[in-house]
C-alpha cells in the first residue's frame with residue numbers, strides 16, 4: 107500500500123515521517139534492551155520523556171504513568187489486566203480465576219475492536235465475560251442499555267469490573283459518550299478504560315470539547 111499518497115484513505119496508518127525513519131534506524135543500529143532501567147537508562151528516560159510529552163499533548167497531567175508497548179492490542183491488554191487486578195475483590199494475581207469466585211464481567215459497545223475478544227480469551231476469563239452493549243445510530247454505546255446490563259448482572263451475583271469507552275471506533279471513528287461512562291464507573295465502582303488507539307490524538311485539537319477532555323483526564 108502507498109500509505110503516503112494524499113488520496114490514501116484506506117486505513118489508519120499514515121504516511122511515514124523522515125524523523126521516524128531516522129529514529130527507527132538509530133534504534134535498530136544500537137538495539138537496546140529496554141526491559142529495565144539498568145539495562146538501558148537512556149532509552150528508559152526517552153520512554154518516560156515521550157510519555158510526559160504525549161500526556162501534555164492530550165491534556166493529561168505530566169505526572170501520570172505510562173508505558174510504550176508494541177501497539178494498540180497490547181496497550182489494551184495491559185490496561186485490561188490492571189483493571190482486573192484493581193477491581194477483583196480477591197488476590198487474583200496469586201489465586202487466579204476459579205469456580206469459587208464470582209465471574210468478572212466487562213462492558214463494551216458492539217463497535218469495540220477485537221482486542222477485547224483476545225483479552226478475555228487469552229487471560230482465561232472466557233468470551234462470555236464480555237457484555238456487548240448495543241450502539242445507537244451514531245455507533246456510540248447506548249448508556250441506558252449499559253446501565254440496565256450492569257444492574258442485571260449485579261442481581262445475578264456476577265462481578266462487573268470494567269467499562270470500555272472507545273475514543274475512535276475502528277469502523278467509523280465514533281467516540282463513545284465518555285463523560286456518561288465515567289459517571290457510571292464512579293457510581294458502580296468500576297474501572298474506566300478508554301481505548302484511544304485510533305482517536306486519542308484528537309484530544310489535542312482545540313476544537314475538541316472540554317467535556318471530553320475532562321472525562322478522559324486521570325487524577326494527578
Ligand SMILES: Cc1ncc(COP(=O)(O)O)c(C=O)c1O
Pocket residue numbers: 118176177178179180219221272274275276301302303304
Ligand atoms: C480502536 C482500535 N483498537 C485497537 C487497535 C489495535 O491496534 P494494533 O493493530 O496496533 O495492535 C486498533 C487498530 O486498528 C484500533 O483501531
